[in-house]
Amino acid sequence: MRSVRLISSRKLAQLARPSIFLPAGAEASVAQHIRAFSVLNRPPPQYDGHVPLTLIEKGAMTLGSAIGAFIDPRRADLIATLGEVSAGPVAQRLRDTMLSDPTGRQILRDRPRITSESWPLDELLAMPHNTVGYVYGHFRKRYHMSPDVRDEVRYVDDAECAYVIQRYRECHDLYHAVLGLPPQYVEGEIALKAFEFVNTGLPMAALSLVAVARLKPAERQRFFSIFLPWALRSARRAKPIINVYWEKELMTDAAELRERLGLEKPPNLHTLRKKPKKEKPVAAEASAATTATPAESAPPA
Known part of the structure; x- marks a missing residue:
């Protein structure tokens, strides 16, 4: 009877190696894909603070942050998380928009940051x-806002795309200021998100529009009749606002910058929300004026 020759475990491991079946240079790539990406086996971060x-x-974070932002649209942390996990390839397209513009390329090279240290409030208020x-x-x-409250980007995988989202996030209040949209009203915030979605294409801005359902009837009517048409019209005409090097525009006349960028200023929301003063009924005033006391109405002696 012929003896059976067993193959050693080392030989089996060599036979199972992908280098036997793949050309040179492909082994590392296959090994990278064989190693599963899971919560227990994450790839290394691509930049400081990155969480793969x-x-x-x-998916879970997108759903959870979207529901939380709908319940409370002022939760900036949830809105920030929603923007990062839902950005995906749109962030790459926004980066490509910057790369296709000379100013955008310079912003990506310099990577400026908007903070209270780099933009001191007293220096800003000293300008014309x-x-x-x-x-x-x-x-x-006026609104007690600080650029330092903006969260750092953590969930965007590409380092350059992460900066693009960070830049968009830090410029948000500048859009409020230059366009004249007050942030304390939900309808003003939603109007700006509609503008940003059309101009930048970021899905986070579109997802924020579900907060329209929380508006009061008068606010909802005002949004659909005034601010949504304004957002669609102005955002389509305007140049990509992500390519504005705001640090170099601080001494520029705000109206001149809006004209150069093709930005249309929306109607004043403070004025639209003012309730007309109630007038006293004319009949009541006339009755009060003609009513006399008994002493005054008595005939002279």
Whole structure:
């Protein structure tokens, strides 16, 4: 009877290696795909603070942050998370928009940041009142806003795309200030999100529009009749606002910058929300004027 020759475990491991079946150079690529990406086996971060996520985690965070932002549209942390996990290839297209523009390329090279240290409030308020810097400084002072409250991007996988989302996030208040949309009204915030969605294509801005359902009837009517048409019209005409190097426009006249960018200023929301003063009934005033006391109405002796 012929003896059976067993193959050693080392030989089996060599036979199972992908280098036997693949050309040179492909082994590392296959090994990278064989190693599954899971919550217990994450790839290394691509930049400081980066948190790689699985598709399941991204889906769960998208759903959870969307529901939370709908319940409370002022939750900036949920809106920020929603923007990051839903950005996907749109962030790459927005980066390509910057790369196709000389100013956008310079922003990507310099990577400036908008903080209270780099943009001191007292310096902004010292600028001429018609300038972008003063308008933004007055906005920060009036609404007690600080650029330092903006969360750092963590869930965008590409480092350059992460900066693009960070830049968009930090410029959001500048859009409020230059366009004159007050942030304390939900309808004003939704109107700006509609503008941003059309101009940038970021899905986070579109997802924020579900908050329209929370508006009061008068606010909803005003949004659909005034602010949504304005957002669609102005955003289509305007140049990509992601390519504005705001640090170099602080001394520019705000109206001149809007004209150069093709930005249409929306109607004043403060004025639209003012309730007309109630007038006293004319009949009641006439009756009060003609009513006399008994002493006054008595005939002279």
